[in-house]
Amino acid sequence: MELREAGISDSDTLSALEKIPRHEFIPNSFIDQAYENIALPIGNEQTISQPLIVAIMTQELEITKKHKILELGTGSGYQTAILAKLSRRVYTIERIKSLSNEAKKTLDKLRLYNVVTKIGDGNLGWKEQMPFDRIILTAATKKLSTEIIKQIKDNGIIIAPMIINNEKQILKKFIKINNKIIEKNITDVKFVPNLSGIIA
Ligand code: SAH
Secondary structure, eight states: OHHHHTTOOOHHHHHHHHHSOGGGGSOGGGGGGTTSSSOEEEETTEEEOOHHHHHHHHHHHTOOTTOEEEEEOOTTSHHHHHHHHHSSEEEEEESBHHHHHHHHHHHHHTTOTTEEEEESOGGGOOGGGOOEEEEEEOSBBSSOOHHHHHHEEEEEEEEEEEEETTTEEEEEEEEEETTEEEEEEEEEEOOOBOOOSOBO
16 A cells, blocks of 8 residues: 555556565564565665665566566565566576575575576676566666666666765666667665675
8 A cells, every 4th residue: 555655556566566475585683574665684784675666666667577687686586576476587696695595595485486596796787698678776876887788678678776976876767769778767765886796
């Protein structure tokens, strides 16, 4: 109800959020807050995103069952699970090994077998699997990498939290049309930073 009142109207998005048990993605110490509309710590100084933000990003991606999606920043795997419900396949990259492994376990437990996880730097994308219908970044970045822009299909959508003037962040929607990128602001957000390098 809260999500609906906040402007989430896409029924597929709402039903995916309803079906995925968020408590499965949250450490035991915070489990009693699993269904509150807030971000929560998942270890390694990272957070599971706020459900409303997950819903906005999902709705703006305009996903169909035919889509192949690239996600940068697996984190807990919660957003990954929502994407997996709505699309054909999700390729998800996380730079912190322990988070990637934990997310994989949870996704397997929920029998979401159309997800492929990888430990790596998401800014490089996933060359072997390109091009993608949709790309989502769940860590804030100053600039989309050329690899990411190369790996999205024509008419594809990228959703990403962008850092503006080193201070605020705006969630942006990018659409590639005839090899040109058109962008639109969605809402102010606060994400952890996009960092390079792998943590084993
Ligand atoms: N949607 C996730 C949010 C995870 S927070 C959830 O709901 O759980 C963002 C994640 O992006 C963190 O786990 C962080 O380690 C990861 N990350 C940051 N920069 C990255 C990069 N360059 N490549 C891959 N993962 C990255």
